[in-house]
Amino acid sequence: MNSPPATWNLRLYVAGQTPKSLTAFANLKKLCEEHLAGDYHIEVIDLLEQPQLADGDQIVAIPTLVRKLPAPMRKIIGDLSNTERVLVGLDLRPFTGNRA
Amino acid sequence: MSTDRSLPKCPTGIKGLDEITGGGLPAGRPTLICGSAGCGKTLLAMEFIVRGATQYGEPGVFMSFEETSEELAQNVRSLGFDLQALVDRKQLALSYVRIERSEIEEAGDYDLDGLFVRLEYAIDTIGAKRVVLDTIESLFAGFSNASILRAELRRLFRWLKDKGVTAVITGERGDATLTRQGLEEYVSDCVIVLDHRAKEQLATRRLRVIKYRGSSHGTNEYPFLIDESGIDVLPVTSVGLNYQASNERISSGIPELDDMLAGGFYRGSSILLSGTAGTGKTTSAATFLAAACARGERSIYFSFEESQSQTARNLRSVGIDLQPILDSKLLLFSATRPTQHGLEMHLATMFKQIRDFKPANVVVDPVTSLLVQGNENEVHSMLMALLDYMKGEGITCFFTALNASTERIEQSDVGISSLIDSWLLVRDIEANGERNRGLFILKSRGMAHSNQIREFLLTADGVRLRPTYLGQHGVLTGSARLVQEAKDAAETLARRQEIERRERELERERMLAEARVAAIRSEYEAKAEEIRRAVLELESADQEIALGQDQMAASRKVGAGHDHEARNGILRGKP
Numbered sequence: 001m002n003s004p005p006a007t008w009n010l011r012l013y014v015a016g017q018t019p020k021s022l023t024a025f026a027n028l029k030k031l032c033e034e035h036l037a038g039d040y041h042i043e044v045i046d047l048l049e050q051p052q053l054a055d056g057d058q059i060v061a062i063p064t065l066v067r068k069l070p071a072p073m074r075k076i077i078g079d080l081s082n083t084e085r086v087l088v089g090l091d092l093r094p095f096t097g098n099r100a
Numbered sequence: 101m102s103t104d105r106s107l108p109k110c111p112t113g114i115k116g117l118d119e120i121t122g123g124g125l126p127a128g129r130p131t132l133i134c135g136s137a138g139c140g141k142t143l144l145a146m147e148f149i150v151r152g153a154t155q156y157g158e159p160g161v162f163m164s165f166e167e168t169s170e171e172l173a174q175n176v177r178s179l180g181f182d183l184q185a186l187v188d189r190k191q192l193a194l195s196y197v198r199i200e201r202s203e204i205e206e207a208g209d210y211d212l213d214g215l216f217v218r219l220e221y222a223i224d225t226i227g228a229k230r231v232v233l234d235t236i237e238s239l240f241a242g243f244s245n246a247s248i249l250r251a252e253l254r255r256l257f258r259w260l261k262d263k264g265v266t267a268v269i270t271g272e273r274g275d276a277t278l279t280r281q282g283l284e285e286y287v288s289d290c291v292i293v294l295d296h297r298a299k300e301q302l303a304t305r306r307l308r309v310i311k312y313r314g315s316s317h318g319t320n321e322y323p324f325l326i327d328e329s330g331i332d333v334l335p336v337t338s339v340g341l342n343y344q345a346s347n348e349r350i351s352s353g354i355p356e357l358d359d360m361l362a363g364g365f366y367r368g369s370s371i372l373l374s375g376t377a378g379t380g381k382t383t384s385a386a387t388f389l390a391a392a393c394a395r396g397e398r399s400i401y402f403s404f405e406e407s408q409s410q411t412a413r414n415l416r417s418v419g420i421d422l423q424p425i426l427d428s429k430l431l432l433f434s435a436t437r438p439t440q441h442g443l444e445m446h447l448a449t450m451f452k453q454i455r456d457f458k459p460a461n462v463v464v465d466p467v468t469s470l471l472v473q474g475n476e477n478e479v480h481s482m483l484m485a486l487l488d489y490m491k492g493e494g495i496t497c498f499f500t501a502l503n504a505s506t507e508r509i510e511q512s513d514v515g516i517s518s519l520i521d522s523w524l525l526v527r528d529i530e531a532n533g534e535r536n537r538g539l540f541i542l543k544s545r546g547m548a549h550s551n552q553i554r555e556f557l558l559t560a561d562g563v564r565l566r567p568t569y570l571g572q573h574g575v576l577t578g579s580a581r582l583v584q585e586a587k588d589a590a591e592t593l594a595r596r597q598e599i600e601r602r603e604r605e606l607e608r609e610r611m612l613a614e615a616r617v618a619a620i621r622s623e624y625e626a627k628a629e630e631i632r633r634a635v636l637e638l639e640s641a642d643q644e645i646a647l648g649q650d651q652m653a654a655s656r657k658v659g660a661g662h663d664h665e666a667r668n669g670i671l672r673g674k675p
Contacts, residue, residue: 015213024208047214051221054214058198061243062213077243078208089205 008032008040009069013054015047015062020079024063027080035092065089107314110158110230110266113151114144116333120309120318125290130257130267132287134279135294140305140326141270143179144294145232146172147330148268150181152230153191158266160230161193161222165238169194179330193222199242206244212252216259228265235270237281257286278310289313295321304442307333323444325452334448343368343491345546350496353391354384356565357524360541360550365522367460368494369545370487372467372517374501375526379537380558381500382406384526385463386415386422387563388498393425397460402450403435404469411435419561432457438469446470447482451489462490466500480519487519521545526556529577536577539565555581 012028014021025044032040047054047062057066061077067090076089109123118124125131125148133141142164149160164172172194173183186192195218223231236253243249260267269287271279278284284291291311296303306321324333349364358364365371371388373381382405389399403411411433412422425431434453441449454462470479483499490497499520517523523542528535537556541549554565555577566581576584 013214015217018213020209020211027208047217051217054218054221055195059214059218060197060199060212060239061204061210061215062217063210064214073203074205075203076205076207078206078210081208083207085205085207089207 006039006041007070008036008067009043010040011043011045011057011066011068013045013047013057013059013062013064013066018062021063023079023081024065027083027086028065031080031083031086035087067091109315110152111156112148113155114147114331114333115329116322116324116335117307117331119335120307120322120333121290121312122315122317125266125268126312126315127266128261128264129289130260130269130287131290131292132269132271132279132283133292133294134271134273134283136273136296139294139296140324140331141294142167142172142234143176143326144331145234145268145270146176146181147179149192149230149232150176150183150186153186158229159191159193159226160232161195161219161226161228161265162232162234163195163197163219163222164234165197165199165236166234168196168198179328181330190226193226193228195219195222199238201242201244204242210245210248212239212249212256215252216256220263223263223265231260231265231267233267233269235272237271237279237283240281253283253286298442304444306444321444323448325445325448332448332452334451343488344494346494350395351391352384353387353389354563354565356554357539357563360552360554360565361522361544362548362550365496366546367496368491369496369521370491370519371496371498371522371524372501372520373498373524373526374503375537376503376528379526379528380556380563381502381526382411382465383415383418383420383558384524384563385465385498385500386411386420389431389461389463390420390422390425392461392496393428393430396430398430398432398457399461399463400432400434400453400457400459402462402464403433404438404464404466407435408433417560418558418563432459443470443478443482447486450486454490454493454495458493459495461496461498463498464500466502468502484519517543527553531577532580534578534580538577 010028010032012025014024028042032042045053047059053059057064057075063077063079065076065080065086067074067076074089074091076086078085080086108127109121109125110127111118111124112121133144135141146162149162152158152160162172167175169183176183183192183194187194197215197218219231222228236256239249239253240246257267257269269283271281271283273293274280274282278291278293288311290309290313293308293310295306295308297306298304305324305326307324308321309317309319318335322333322335324331326332346367348367350367351358351364352361373384375381385401389401392399401411406414408426412426415422422431422433426433432453434450436446436449438446440446450464467479467483470482487497520543522544524539525542526537526539529538530536538553539556540551540553552567554567557564557566
């Protein structure tokens with residue numbers, strides 16, 4: 001999509017077209033548009049098709065969003081419906097609330 | 101699944117465990133192995149996988165949540181498991197799942213499909229029949245939403261069953277529950293608890309099958325060892341009272357004792373020799389073993405008091421040389437301090453040595469040393485387990501027991517006496533300023549045996565039993581017996597001398613009488629000879645006279661008839 005390497009390199013792991021996966025992707029897309037102003041790249045990996053990729057990023061929960069860039073690597077699991085937490089997870093907003 | 105036959109089982113290949121479980125873990129079902137840290141869960145799980153791959157041709161997946169594949173490979177290398185080789189041969193897949201809570205932010209609903217995908221991928225890649233999850237409870241540390249986790253675990257175990265793999269799941273022991281997170285709720289087919297607890301500073305590993313749905317199993321706690329060949333569970337308490345009794349007699353090594361027992365001990369029986377300190381128990385036991393080895397039988401000597409060289413040295417002083425039989429590999433000498441292990445561990449190591457060495461005879465010297473480890477009940481049940489095993493194998497076992505001299509021996513050993521077939525007692529007999537030993541047979545099942553107390557002597561030629569002197573003042577032993585025996589001997593000698601004297605006298609009389617008879621006879625014969633000679637002379641004289649008269653008659657030719665008649669008349673008148 002974007003020719004120069006994007007600042008934000010995100011990878012979303014899913015396992016089939018489940019409602020959770022679809023919700024997660026939609027939530028991610030919306031969030032990136034709002035906060036990352038086009039300087040991002042999203043790669044969706046369906047583990048049902050490429051199960052061997054799960055080991056590399058130590059994927060256990062589905063869906064998992066992995067921030068490959070900028071370093072350090074961060075992981076956010078869930079359908080990303082809690083925008084606040086996603087922003088904290090991506091280091092876009094300092095963590096203020098209670099984790100649990 | 102609904103057949104009459106019992107559940108299909110998946111052999112673990114772990115020594116002893118398959119015996120306890122009647123063939124292995126439930127095939128195609130998950131089994132939970134729980135226990136506290138460091139009790140051998142991971143090792144047991146790993147051995148299950150490795151043995152499956154190497155012995156039963158069942159590839160396995162080991163999914164670790166705690167250790168990386170390299171760490172695992174390193175940990176089990178000392179046991180001779182080469183994980184990398186198995187991985188290369190596609191018999192094993194190692195999968196390390198790392199979950200770092202600090203790296204993960206939870207934002208909304210999720211499931212554990214990632215784990216499922218990885219597991220399925222690993223299983224399908226090598227065609228695995230066995231799966232280990234070690235330990236899946238780590239997930240609870242990685243994720244905060246416990247309700248999702250629980251639902252997912254339930255789904256996971258269901259999925260494993262549907263997949264038809266035999267799974268082993270390990271879990272940390274919780275305070276009130278078997279596992280910290282209550283995994284036993286999900287895994288209900290087979291639950292094995294491992295334990296590594298220390299009692300009086302001595303740790304023992306134990307294994308217990310607390311649940312095995314659809315199968316009978318040993319319910320006791322079984323001690324197990326982790327040694328250079330892996331896990332070794334000792335199913336010692338699983339044997340019953342169904343051994344064969346032998347009629348064969350074997351020598352105790354002491355001829356006099358064999359006589360007392362009317363031929364020796366039964367093969368495969370249990371013998372207890374109890375006595376106070378310094379009553380020759382070790383020597384008797386060694387005599388028994390030396391005799392066994394002389395017959396070419398394999399034997400084990402378990403010593404809890406002395407080292408091999410000390411025992412050997414001491415036995416040399418009574419004429420028993422252990423060295424040749426040690427060299428001949430017929431005798432295995434196993435010396436340990438009772439405090440070296442816990443009671444079960446002793447039992448386990450003894451069991452293992454007996455199983456591996458396959459002896460015909462076993463000596464435990466002294467069995468009472470084990471009382472340091474536990475109370476009488478524990479020692480009792482341990483011995484019962486050991487004895488049952490040995491009887492099942494037809495092994496003759498010779499125990500010695502050390503008694504405190506203050507108590508009555510018969511009572512102090514009552515705990516184990518019921519297990520013993522032949523019970524010998526060596527007792528001190530203190531009298532006349534001396535301490536001597538008396539041996540007697542308290543009981544000996546199934547054989548006629550002497551009721552005598554014999555004096556027990558340790559000589560340079562080994563153990564000797566002497567009949568004690570039963571005199572007017574009771575049993576005499578030691579020098580009192582010697583004095584009495586000397587006195588008896590002197591009296592006997594005196595009597596024998598008197599008899600000899602009398603016999604000589606009689607002989608003399610006889611000879612005298614015979615001489616006299618001979619003299620009379622010779623006198624008679626002399627006289628008879630004299631008379632015969634006189635008679636002969638007279639007769640020849642007669643003939644000469646007759647001849648003379650005939651000549652005269654011939655010359656005179658007259659009056660011959662008259663003279664002739666006269667001469668005949670004279671002759672007729674003689675008697």
